[in-house]
Amino acid sequence: MGQSEALWEPWILTRRATRENWKDISYVRLATDVGSFPKGTVGLADRIVYGYPKIPRIEVLEKGLRTHFTHPFWVEEKVDGYNVRVVCWEGELLALTRGGFVCPFTTDRAGDWIDREIFREIPDVVLCGEVVGPDNPYVISTSPLVERDARFFLFDVMRMGSQEFVPHELKQELARRFGIDLVPLYGQWTTEDIPRIREIIVELNRKAREGVIFKEAGGRSLRAKYVTASSDLSDIAAMGERFYDVHPSYFTSRILRLVLFLSEIGGANPLELETELGRALVRGYGKAVKEFLKHGQCGDEFRCRFRNPENAERLIQHLHKVEGEKSRTLVRELKQEGDFWVLRFYKVYSATTDLLRNLWEGLLRFD
Amino acid sequence: MGQSEALWEPWILTRRATRENWKDISYVRLATDVGSFPKGTVGLADRIVYGYPKIPRIEVLEKGLRTHFTHPFWVEEKVDGYNVRVVCWEGELLALTRGGFVCPFTTDRAGDWIDREIFREIPDVVLCGEVVGPDNPYVISTSPLVERDARFFLFDVMRMGSQEFVPHELKQELARRFGIDLVPLYGQWTTEDIPRIREIIVELNRKAREGVIFKEAGGRSLRAKYVTASSDLSDIAAMGERFYDVHPSYFTSRILRLVLFLSEIGGANPLELETELGRALVRGYGKAVKEFLKHGQCGDEFRCRFRNPENAERLIQHLHKVEGEKSRTLVRELKQEGDFWVLRFYKVYSATTDLLRNLWEGLLRFD
Numbered sequence: 001m002g003q004s005e006a007l008w009e010p011w012i013l014t015r016r017a018t019r020e021n022w023k024d025i026s027y028v029r030l031a032t033d034v035g036s037f038p039k040g041t042v043g044l045a046d047r048i049v050y051g052y053p054k055i056p057r058i059e060v061l062e063k064g065l066r067t068h069f070t071h072p073f074w075v076e077e078k079v080d081g082y083n084v085r086v087v088c089w090e091g092e093l094l095a096l097t098r099g100g101f102v103c104p105f106t107t108d109r110a111g112d113w114i115d116r117e118i119f120r121e122i123p124d125v126v127l128c129g130e131v132v133g134p135d136n137p138y139v140i141s142t143s144p145l146v147e148r149d150a151r152f153f154l155f156d157v158m159r160m161g162s163q164e165f166v167p168h169e170l171k172q173e174l175a176r177r178f179g180i181d182l183v184p185l186y187g188q189w190t191t192e193d194i195p196r197i198r199e200i201i202v203e204l205n206r207k208a209r210e211g212v213i214f215k216e217a218g219g220r221s222l223r224a225k226y227v228t229a230s231s232d233l234s235d236i237a238a239m240g241e242r243f244y245d246v247h248p249s250y251f252t253s254r255i256l257r258l259v260l261f262l263s264e265i266g267g268a269n270p271l272e273l274e275t276e277l278g279r280a281l282v283r284g285y286g287k288a289v290k291e292f293l294k295h296g297q298c299g300d301e302f303r304c305r306f307r308n309p310e311n312a313e314r315l316i317q318h319l320h321k322v323e324g325e326k327s328r329t330l331v332r333e334l335k336q337e338g339d340f341w342v343l344r345f346y347k348v349y350s351a352t353t354d355l356l357r358n359l360w361e362g363l364l365r366f367d
Numbered sequence: 368m369g370q371s372e373a374l375w376e377p378w379i380l381t382r383r384a385t386r387e388n389w390k391d392i393s394y395v396r397l398a399t400d401v402g403s404f405p406k407g408t409v410g411l412a413d414r415i416v417y418g419y420p421k422i423p424r425i426e427v428l429e430k431g432l433r434t435h436f437t438h439p440f441w442v443e444e445k446v447d448g449y450n451v452r453v454v455c456w457e458g459e460l461l462a463l464t465r466g467g468f469v470c471p472f473t474t475d476r477a478g479d480w481i482d483r484e485i486f487r488e489i490p491d492v493v494l495c496g497e498v499v500g501p502d503n504p505y506v507i508s509t510s511p512l513v514e515r516d517a518r519f520f521l522f523d524v525m526r527m528g529s530q531e532f533v534p535h536e537l538k539q540e541l542a543r544r545f546g547i548d549l550v551p552l553y554g555q556w557t558t559e560d561i562p563r564i565r566e567i568i569v570e571l572n573r574k575a576r577e578g579v580i581f582k583e584a585g586g587r588s589l590r591a592k593y594v595t596a597s598s599d600l601s602d603i604a605a606m607g608e609r610f611y612d613v614h615p616s617y618f619t620s621r622i623l624r625l626v627l628f629l630s631e632i633g634g635a636n637p638l639e640l641e642t643e644l645g646r647a648l649v650r651g652y653g654k655a656v657k658e659f660l661k662h663g664q665c666g667d668e669f670r671c672r673f674r675n676p677e678n679a680e681r682l683i684q685h686l687h688k689v690e691g692e693k694s695r696t697l698v699r700e701l702k703q704e705g706d707f708w709v710l711r712f713y714k715v716y717s718a719t720t721d722l723l724r725n726l727w728e729g730l731l732r733f734d
Contacts, residue, residue, distance in 0.1 A: 027548070034652035040652040067729025224731055243623065248615035253734070255618070256610065259652040263660075278645025282637070293630075326463070348400055359627070362434025364423035367620065 008043055017043075017366045022102035026089060036163070040100035043044050048170030049126055050163045052083055052098060052156075053147060055213060058226045059260055061198070065214065072217045074168055075197060077184040078225055079153050079293050080143040080210040080234075081132035084193065087160065088119035095131075096117050101322065104314035106136050106152075108306045113152035120180040127176075128156035128165075130183065137345075141238045144208050145184075147232015149305060153183045157214070157332055168217060188217055202267030205230050229261040229268055233280050241291065242349035251281070282332070288349070294357040298349040301332065305340040312343040319347075375410055384410075388466060389469035396467030405531070407467035416493055417530045419450055419465060419523075422580060425593045426627055428565070432581065433558050435591065439584045441535055442564060444551040445592055446520050447510040448499035449599075453477050453519070454527065455486035462498075468689065471681035472504050473519075475673045480519035488733040492541075495523035495532075497550065502671045504682055504712075508605045511575050512551075516672060520550045520579070535584060555584055569634030572597050583636040596635055597626040600647050607651015608658065609665060609716035618648070622623050655716070659723040666715040668699065672707040681709040686714075 008028045011017035017030050028043040030051065038051030055094045058064030085096045085105050093114065095106030118125060129218030132142045145153075164170070175182045186200050202213060211227030233256040239246050242278050258277060262270055290296045305311045312334050319329040328348040335342055375395045378384035384397050393412035397418065405418030425431030451462045451473050460481065462473030485492060495675030499509045512520075521542050524533045531536070542549045553567045568579060578594030599621040606613050625644060629637055658665045673679045679701050686696040696717040702709055 054733050056733050058729075058731060059726045060729065063727055063729040064731065065729075116396060245617060248619040249623075251619055252615040253608060255648050256652055259649055259656060262649070263653065263656050274645035274649045275642045276645065277648055278643065279643035281622050281625055281644055281648075282629070282641045285623055286630065289444075289626060289630050359426045360430055362425075362427065362430040362433065362437060364425060366421050366423050 004184050011130070014083060020101060020248040022094065022107070025092075025094075025102075027102070027242055031099075031189045040096070040098050040099045042085075042096050044087075044160075047124065047160045049064045049085060049087055050158060051100060052128055053083060053163075056222045058214075058224045059257060060243060061201070061264055062194050063228055064224065064226070065194060065197075068222060069191055069214060069216060071220070072188050072190050073222075074188050074215045074217055075186040075200060076155060076210040076213045076215060077186065077209060078213050078227065078312045079130045079132050079145060079155075079183050080132040080139070080141070080231065081150075081153075082136065082138045084116055084131055084152075085158075086127040086129070087125075088116065088123065093119075099322070101318065103137075104318055105304050105306065106131055108308055108311035109150065110152070112307070114180055115178045118174060118180070122159070122174075122275060124160035125258060126160060127180070128152055128158060129154040135301050137319065140300055141234050146189075151181060151349050154180045154210045155183045165221060168215065186212065198265060201226070201265055204228050205261075205265070205267055208234065220284065227257065229258045229265075229273060230260070232274075232277055236277070237280035237367075239283045240281055241287040242287055243288060244352040244355045245349045289356065290350050292360070295352045296357075297348050298356065299346050299353075301344060303342065303344045305337075305341060306343050307340065309334060309336075309341040312341055315343065316345065319345075368682050370399060370552055385682070387468060389461065389474070392459075392461075393467075395468070398466075406465070407465050408691065409452075409463050410656060411527075412453075414527045416452060416454055416463060416527055417525060418434075418467060419452060419607065420530075421496055422592045423582075424591045426624060428568070428593055428631055429561050429656045431591065431593070432561060432564075435589060435688060436498055436581060436583060438587070439555050439557050440589075441555050441582045441584055442553040442582045443522060443565060443582060444553065444576065444593065444615075445573065445578040445580050446497045446522075446550050447461045447506070447508070447598065448497040448498050448513075448514060448520075449505045450504065451519075452496040452500055452525075453481055453496070454492075455483065455490065460486075466689070467718075468685065470504075471678045471685055472671050472673065473498055475517070475678035476673055481547055482545045485541060485547070489526070489541075491527035493525040493527060494521055494547070495525060496521040504627065504669050504671050504686065507667055508575060508601050518548060521547045522550045532588060535582065543625065553579065553580070568593070571595050572628075572632070572634055575601065596625045596632075596640060599625045599628070600643055603644070604647035604651045607648055608654040610652055611642045611657060611719040611722045612716045640702060659727070663724075664715050664720045665723065666713050666720075668711060668713050670709060670711045672704075672709050674707065676703075677707040678702060679708055682710065683712065684713075690714075 008017050011021060011034055014033050016032050017028050020027050029219045030037055030041040033039050038053055040051030042049040045282055080348055083098045087094050093110040095103045095110050097103045130153050132153060133146035136150045155173045155175060190199055205228035207231045210231040211225060214224045216222040236251055236254050239250055262273055278310055288298045316331055328350060332344040332346055375384050378401055379386060381401055383399050383401050384395050387394050387396055396410040397404055397406055400406050405420055407418030409416040427446045450465045451470060453460055453462045460476050460477040462468045465466050498517055499520060499521050500513035503517045524538045524541060552685045558562055574594035575597045577598040578592060581591045603618055606617055620631040629640055655665045695717060699711040699713055
């Protein structure tokens with residue numbers, strides 16, 4: 001403990017790190033990047049779980065690949081959900097969010113998705129993956145890959161204290177041996193295979209899937225992401241109903257990507273895509289207006305299923321804490337259904353609600 | 368001169384005002400609001416031409432009108448072009464831009480649009496109006512009210528040294544007597560007439576016109592603007608081709624207005640509006656991409672007609688000066704056609720061009 005205190009203390013004092021608790025477990029999380037430690041890095045006593053690194057984005061596929069990927073690379077599906085790192089600490093599975101908090105929901109359900117046996121064999125293993133499915137506390141529209149409840153898909157494996165990922169083959173081997181779902185894999189390719197990669201992406205776009213991650217095979221940790229037009233559209237539609245709670249560039253950056261996708265990849269009818277973009281925006285924003293006129297506020301209902309009802313309570317406390325003033329989370333119901341406790345809660349989108357309230361009060365705006 | 372120097376000097380020293388020249392005439396302009404003087408206020412020797420005040424926007428028509436307009440008000444058309452104030456100084460008509468510069472183009476042409484006789488009768492009159500038409504140096508898409516060249520439409524009359532507008536009736540009388548075009552007028556109404564006002568707006572929207580200005584009749588200077596969905600669409604389409612040279616909220620604020628218009632005013636087929644919005648965005652952004660792929664840069668060609676070719680040269684110098692690093696203006700041609708000198712120039716949209724160049728060089732972006 002003494003050693004870890006010494007490591008974190010200066011960052012806690014300068015508010016770059018915060019001290020947190022999960023039940024009896026005390027941990028420290030980095031609230032920003034600090035040196036080579038990414039935001040979301042977690043200290044558990046004297047162990048460090050590195051934050052999951054940001055993956056840069058390719059906006060022009062062929063040029064982006066040719067410029068950076070000089071070696072063979074794996075093409076993995078980028079599955080739309082939320083990113084967690086699952087570790088085992090003091091005999092309990094803990095799921096850490098991108099920001100470095102223990103997520104009460106994911107931690108509650110981690111045992112449903114991950115065989116603990118892997119932690120007996122490799123106690124300091126860190127399983128990095130995406131939680132996907134409609135019943136989750138964070139994301140409105142996740143991948144159509146999961147139609148109900150939620151599931152975990154592994155995409156990387158680390159060890160505590162190390163920022164490096166284990167080689168692709170070992171990751172596959174571990175997933176297979178311990179029965180952990182992997183994100184869909186579309187093979188190893190080189191830049192000679194761009195026509196084939198394009199086909200993979202066209203097909204993912206057709207199926208309303210988010211996109212792909214390119215991961216260089218072998219030693220270097222070069223990675224890049226590329227998303228489909230249908231992912232841009234579904235993001236735009238989902239965020240439209242809380243348009244004022246996100247930066248305007250959320251929309252404009254996706255509009256650009258959509259147009260770049262159309263110009264480079266195609267595989268979609270341009271006229272249909274125009275209509276779909278307009279529809280996503282008008283209906284997204286329109287939903288906010290309708291919600292406001294009907295209920296006096298804009299928001300969404302979330303639902304998720306717990307094994308332990310105390311974790312539902314912990315989730316609500318966690319959301320209140322991380323959202324601060326900006327969003328308001330209102331519990332609707334917590335009730336037992338079969339083996340689960342189902343929590344329903346409502347998130348108010350405060351900025352969008354406040355703007356619409358001002359406009360409906362007749363506000364004159366200077367712009 | 369001594370008196371005016373004393374007035375402006377502290378603002379010049381603090382860079383809130385700048386000293387400018389138009390031929391032999393020296394003037395001072397306010398680069399920002401200073402106390403009760405709006406940005407664009409101009410000092411000509413010891414006279415002051417007040418900046419044209421910002422007009423606040425109503426986003427929800429009925430509520431906005433009912434909240435603020437307790438007295439009868441005039442409904443004038445808001446004509447899409449650019450705002451100028453025309454004065455007479457040392458025997459010459461000068462047209463001042465919103466920012467307080469003498470505009471070489473508008474100054475060149477002011478004599479075509481305005482009978483000097485009004486300045487003989489009222490030497491310190493300030494004619495506030497909109498210059499509209501395809502042949503102008505600033506705005507890509509102006510009101511369909513003017514199909515060729517450019518014209519001036521009067522909407523307000525001030526006097527030098529005063530921030531107040533002359534009463535509506537006097538403005539009309541002056542326009543009639545001196546044959547100056549007025550912006551179209553749609554009568555005087557009260558909030559009891561909102562259904563009728565709505566019809567006016569539906570009709571303007573159908574004709575692809577920008578919107579209306581509400582101006583309280585009588586003493587107070589209460590004003591507000593309200594724009595049509597078709598104006599939002601044409602702005603979005605026009606700015607799409609330089610999407611990265613404007614703030615992203617340029618698009619999102621118009622998308623919101625479009626949805627509010629649809630929800631409150633209607634008069635448009637919602638499905639058509641969705642398609643039109645998608646088309647405006649995809650084709651606007653798409654035009655930038657196509658321009659870049661074809662010419663290595665994004666930009667637009669402007670064309671305007673001068674009486675005096677020296678003023679064309681002055682316009683180019685003026686654009687270089689006010690645009691600074693951000694835009695680049697390239698002269699294409701200046702040639703005589705009948706009674707006019709026709710200037711064609713190209714404006715490079717630098718931020719959009721630079722972004723697309725980076726993407727086509729394979730840039731990996733973290734976001």
